[in-house]
Amino acid sequence: MAEFSYEILAAILVIGFIVLLSVEYLWLYLLSRKNEERELLKREINNRIHAMIESYLYSPTSSSRAAELESLIQYIGDEAVKKDEAAAAFVELMHRASDIPSKKLDLLNVLYERLNPVLFYADILKKGNDSEKSYAARRLADFSATDHIEDIRVLLEDKHADVIYNAAMALSELGDMDSVVVFAKKYENNRRYSHRVLLELLQTFRGDRVQLIHRLYEECDTYVKATAVKAYTADHLEELAELYIDGLSSSEVNLKIACVKALAQLGNPKYEQKMEIALNDKNWVVRLAAVTGLEKIGTETALEALVRATQDEEWWVRNAAAKAIVTIDFHLVYVEKVLSGYDKYAADAVKNALYKQIKMNGGAFQ
Amino acid sequence: MSLLGIVRAFIRFFNYFCMVYTLLLSIIYLIQLLVALKKVRWQEKRKISEDYMRYAESQNLLPISLIVPAHNEQENIVQNVKDLLKLDYPEFEVIVVNDGSTDNTHRNMVEAFDMYPIESAVQVKIPTQEIHNIYFNPDYPNLYYIDKENGGKSDALNAGINVSRYPLFACLDADSRIERDALLILGNEFLKDTTTVVAGGFVRIANGSVIEDGQWKSFEMPKKMVERFQIVEYFRAFLAGRLSWGSALLIVSGAFGVFNKQVTVEAGGYKTDTIGEDMEIVVRIHRYMRTHRRKYKIKFCPQAICWTQGPMSMRDLQSQRRRWQIGLFDTLKSHFIMTCNPRFHSVGMLSIPYSWLFEFLGTAVETLGYFIIPFSLLMGELNMYFFILYFLLAAMLGIMISVGGVILEQNTRKGCMSSRQAMKLSLYAIMENFGYRQAVTLFRFGGIVGYRKHKGSWGKIKRREFNTLTERNHS
Numbered sequence: 001m002a003e004f005s006y007e008i009l010a011a012i013l014v015i016g017f018i019v020l021l022s023v024e025y026l027w028l029y030l031l032s033r034k035n036e037e038r039e040l041l042k043r044e045i046n047n048r049i050h051a052m053i054e055s056y057l058y059s060p061t062s063s064s065r066a067a068e069l070e071s072l073i074q075y076i077g078d079e080a081v082k083k084d085e086a087a088a089a090f091v092e093l094m095h096r097a098s099d100i101p102s103k104k105l106d107l108l109n110v111l112y113e114r115l116n117p118v119l120f121y122a123d124i125l126k127k128g129n130d131s132e133k134s135y136a137a138r139r140l141a142d143f144s145a146t147d148h149i150e151d152i153r154v155l156l157e158d159k160h161a162d163v164i165y166n167a168a169m170a171l172s173e174l175g176d177m178d179s180v181v182v183f184a185k186k187y188e189n190n191r192r193y194s195h196r197v198l199l200e201l202l203q204t205f206r207g208d209r210v211q212l213i214h215r216l217y218e219e220c221d222t223y224v225k226a227t228a229v230k231a232y233t234a235d236h237l238e239e240l241a242e243l244y245i246d247g248l249s250s251s252e253v254n255l256k257i258a259c260v261k262a263l264a265q266l267g268n269p270k271y272e273q274k275m276e277i278a279l280n281d282k283n284w285v286v287r288l289a290a291v292t293g294l295e296k297i298g299t300e301t302a303l304e305a306l307v308r309a310t311q312d313e314e315w316w317v318r319n320a321a322a323k324a325i326v327t328i329d330f331h332l333v334y335v336e337k338v339l340s341g342y343d344k345y346a347a348d349a350v351k352n353a354l355y356k357q358i359k360m361n362g363g364a365f366q
Numbered sequence: 367m368s369l370l371g372i373v374r375a376f377i378r379f380f381n382y383f384c385m386v387y388t389l390l391l392s393i394i395y396l397i398q399l400l401v402a403l404k405k406v407r408w409q410e411k412r413k414i415s416e417d418y419m420r421y422a423e424s425q426n427l428l429p430i431s432l433i434v435p436a437h438n439e440q441e442n443i444v445q446n447v448k449d450l451l452k453l454d455y456p457e458f459e460v461i462v463v464n465d466g467s468t469d470n471t472h473r474n475m476v477e478a479f480d481m482y483p484i485e486s487a488v489q490v491k492i493p494t495q496e497i498h499n500i501y502f503n504p505d506y507p508n509l510y511y512i513d514k515e516n517g518g519k520s521d522a523l524n525a526g527i528n529v530s531r532y533p534l535f536a537c538l539d540a541d542s543r544i545e546r547d548a549l550l551i552l553g554n555e556f557l558k559d560t561t562t563v564v565a566g567g568f569v570r571i572a573n574g575s576v577i578e579d580g581q582w583k584s585f586e587m588p589k590k591m592v593e594r595f596q597i598v599e600y601f602r603a604f605l606a607g608r609l610s611w612g613s614a615l616l617i618v619s620g621a622f623g624v625f626n627k628q629v630t631v632e633a634g635g636y637k638t639d640t641i642g643e644d645m646e647i648v649v650r651i652h653r654y655m656r657t658h659r660r661k662y663k664i665k666f667c668p669q670a671i672c673w674t675q676g677p678m679s680m681r682d683l684q685s686q687r688r689r690w691q692i693g694l695f696d697t698l699k700s701h702f703i704m705t706c707n708p709r710f711h712s713v714g715m716l717s718i719p720y721s722w723l724f725e726f727l728g729t730a731v732e733t734l735g736y737f738i739i740p741f742s743l744l745m746g747e748l749n750m751y752f753f754i755l756y757f758l759l760a761a762m763l764g765i766m767i768s769v770g771g772v773i774l775e776q777n778t779r780k781g782c783m784s785s786r787q788a789m790k791l792s793l794y795a796i797m798e799n800f801g802y803r804q805a806v807t808l809f810r811f812g813g814i815v816g817y818r819k820h821k822g823s824w825g826k827i828k829r830r831e832f833n834t835l836t837e838r839n840h841s
Contacts, residue, residue: 006751017762031776032785134415194557196426
């Protein structure tokens with residue numbers, strides 16, 4: 001009896017497994033076929049759309065151009081994959097708009113009107129799943145679809161972090177200041193993202209940056225303020241100088257450092273005194289930033305302050321000051337001053353900077 | 367009870383234990399596979415809106431130091447470094463650490479990149495063997511080459527950490543290639559989630575694939591069976607095995623992982639007297655972070671791909687698997703205190719006990735089973751039908767899991783095979799259960815037996831240069 005039941009059980013198991021395995025194999029077959037076909041189709045669509053756009057742009061006569069455009073629109077039809085591919089090709093072309101002759105740009109405008117990618121992505125924004133909505137928001141931003149700011153704003157209330165992130169990035173690209181401030185305020189309470197994401201968001205912003213930073217200064221905490229200052233340091237916004245000077249007296253070290261660096265980047269001699277004050281700060285990173293600022297200013301008095309900085313207790317500050325002196329003191333007056341001074345550490349820093357510069361220039365001092 | 371009776375009772379017990387154990391393990395694998403499948407699908411869906419490529423030109427990604435430890439890597443090192451220098455990433459440096467190679471690794475590096483020694487201060491955060499020289503060439507401003515005394519792979523990685531300038535570092539194998547966007551994908555994990563301390567990529571077998579300039583071009587079935595089996599095995603182990611563990615993951619491949627430098631240094635860096643440094647460092651980070659009650663995440667990203675050459679002979683495979691088993695044992699032994707310790711949450715209560723029970727002991731149980739089960743059949747201690755039933759069940763489950771691995775790979779958008787190749791490969795998923803799997807188990811068991819003897823060696827395996835399209839067309 002026992003042996004009999006084993007046999008039956010074995011048979012059932014074997015049959016069961018064979019069925020399961022067959023299903024698994026069928027799944028694998030269908031999946032791999034689908035993948036293969038999808039890849040081929042994607043490649044074909046990509047090549048064809050690029051070729052058709054090229055033919056349209058470079059057709060010799062207006063009638064042949066119109067025919068090319070018609071066949072492109074017909075080829076795309078209502079297929080989402082093709083519409084997306086065409087939109088991507090269009091964005092790619094617009095990225096190198098500066099290399100395209102103005103006549104061709106007019107043709108691209110006609111193409112844009114016929115493709116109407118904004119309508120396509122706006123539809124996805126309404127009907128798609130989370131990822132598709134996020135993607136559509138970014139694409140709408142690529143097409144500067146400011147009419148859809150309200151629709152994208154709704155996504156800021158979504159429960160998925162990814163959707164919120166993409167919506168904020170899109171809105172920033174569209175120059176929607178209110179939404180950027182909303183996201184920054186949300187960020188204050190939830191530091192899931194690195195501050196670099198906030199930097200990216202602010203650097204993506206296409207609206208009035210000066211106004212944005214003022215609003216962030218009014219409404220956000222010092223961490224966000226410092227990030228905002230960092231984000232726009234490279235822009236050399238002279239209008240923000242007063243704000244930076246305010247930041248120098250902040251008790252928050254990060255904000256102070258960001259403001260010194262931003263002010264330093266302006267390289268304006270009228271802020272030299274502020275830099276000299278910062279050179280006496282108790283935080284060495286602030287002092288280091290002040291050295292960079294003085295190097296940029298490069299006046300006689302700045303050089304004197306830099307000489308003092310070569311006596312700093314912190315190695316980084318000493319060496320940065322020495323490097324700055326070697327770089328800007330063409331007559332070597334201040335270099336000699338430090339070398340003949342009583343401070344051995346300052347002299348060592350200058351010697352090191354000189355040695356490095358000579359070595360970098362292949363044995364010559366420049 | 368007589369001695370024979372005791373032996374019989376033991377054999378009977380062992381047989382049943384072995385069967386329950388195998389079935390339990392197969393069921394765990396099956397669950398892992400299903401979890402991984404769900405995760406892969408979710409990640410692929412999420413990828414539509416992933417904007418990592420938008421960061422390709424941005425200065426806001428955290429800069430990364432790529433550390434490439436090299437010991438007798440004369441065949442691949444120069445090409446690998448050239449590929450690394452072409453990676454899509456805004457700011458990174460490549461640090462090649464020659465760990466006392468006895469072949470032409472040093473000469474090849476210095477000549478190929480025209481490097482010369484520079485004077486550079488090294489902040490010794492982790493003690494290492496002596497660094498002879500640091501080489502540099504201003505024409506390659508983000509390439510550094512360190513020539514140091516032999517101290518093992520961990521020591522070379524520690525030296526690289528000491529020399530590195532950036533807050534993140536990636537450990538890479540000198541004989542592997544990472545895809546051009548892989549670093550962007552992993553770098554993004556640190557950007558989008560500040561609690562990420564380690565992010566690992568998907569290591570795929572390069573045998574049969576053509577990889578040029580850090581990009582996969584085409585795939586043909588490798589010639590040797592041993593290489594084909596490994597492809598199936600890697601899909602199963604790297605996709606199902608790693609995806610399913612989530613943040614309780616115990617290993618990030620030594621071939622490609624990105625680490626938070628500060629946390630790694632605080633945790634003490636790589637342990638030098640082990641050959642399983644990739645697993646040890648991850649477990650050490652778990653231990654450090656949990657002990658200090660810090661929030662952290664360890665991530666595995668199947669979209670970030672690293673290509674590695676699998677062993678091309680059974681002898682090399684034996685050496686590799688032995689090394690892995692020794693590394694596993696070493697790590698589990700070193701961090702024994704974490705086992706079943708609720709203080710370490712899912713790592714202490716799940717991952718580590720699982721590794722002890724199934725990854726380490728499993729090898730011994732399976733090996734003993736190969737001998738004791740046939741022996742007990744001969745002794746009449748085992749019902750033949752029952753044995754056949756068990757064998758069929760185990761084999762079928764094994765096949766289902768292996769085919770599942772191939773299905774899993776096809777679910778990733780970076781599936782690199784045609785349907786024909788996928789189907790062909792799935793046949794090896796069946797065949798691997800009859801010979802290959804047993805051989806691998808025996809090799810791993812050899813690691814336990816020869817633990818003392820082989821502990822501490824790099825365990826070099828034979829490599830060849832990566833395939834290029836031109837080479838393939840010629841051949």
